[in-house]
Amino acid sequence: MRWYVLRVASNREEQVKEALMRKVTLEGLESVIGRIVVPVEQVKRIRSGKQKVHKRKLYPGYVFMELEPGEGGKINDKAWFLIKETMGVGDFVGTEGVPVPMSDTDVAKMLNEVEKATVQANANIKVDFAKGDVVKIREGAFENFEGVVDSIDTERGVVCVIVTIFGRSTPLDIEYWQIEKV
Numbered sequence: 001m002r003w004y005v006l007r008v009a010s011n012r013e014e015q016v017k018e019a020l021m022r023k024v025t026l027e028g029l030e031s032v033i034g035r036i037v038v039p040v041e042q043v044k045r046i047r048s049g050k051q052k053v054h055k056r057k058l059y060p061g062y063v064f065m066e067l068e069p070g071e072g073g074k075i076n077d078k079a080w081f082l083i084k085e086t087m088g089v090g091d092f093v094g095t096e097g098v099p100v101p102m103s104d105t106d107v108a109k110m111l112n113e114v115e116k117a118t119v120q121a122n123a124n125i126k127v128d129f130a131k132g133d134v135v136k137i138r139e140g141a142f143e144n145f146e147g148v149v150d151s152i153d154t155e156r157g158v159v160c161v162i163v164t165i166f167g168r169s170t171p172l173d174i175e176y177w178q179i180e181k182v
Helices: 013-027 075-086 104-121
Strands: 001-010 033-035 038-049 050-057 062-067 088-090 134-137 146-153 156-163 167-175 180-181
Touching: 001 013, 001 104, 013 033, 013 062, 013 075, 033 075, 033 104, 134 156
Parallel strands: none
Antiparallel strands: 001 062, 001 088, 033 062, 038 050, 134 146, 134 180, 146 156, 156 167
16 A cells, blocks of 8 residues: 545544545445544643643645555545545645655655654643743743743743843743743
């Protein structure tokens, strides 16, 4: 079986995947259509003190499918119509009606990302700051102070900011959502 990329309606990737999987089992095409994947990564976010795990799509608007190609690289007619008649499905990535399979390196990269995302149960918080960035504190006792990012703890969502108070450099541990880039 070879991997192919299917364009789908944006924000409908999971619905298309579920519909295709249901149709494949109903039609008995498991020998022609293999795995169907929507690669996602888990990202922790803290909003107003509450921590939530959010799934973010790695390739928005695309679904990856494992298919058995027929003669000349064409897909089985029954499988082709099953896929094309699914609501939200656009077309395969390829040239004029003939889907082009993914290269082995691209498949390995995609499957590695999928595996990494499923194993990664302890996701880190997505922080848009780097060491040395100048930031301004938006909330808390030190509101409107400016400082420089010294370190970032992605597990806790805390950023250590060096702020000058009364002429002295003082490190402050502040939650990432309480600061903004200057």
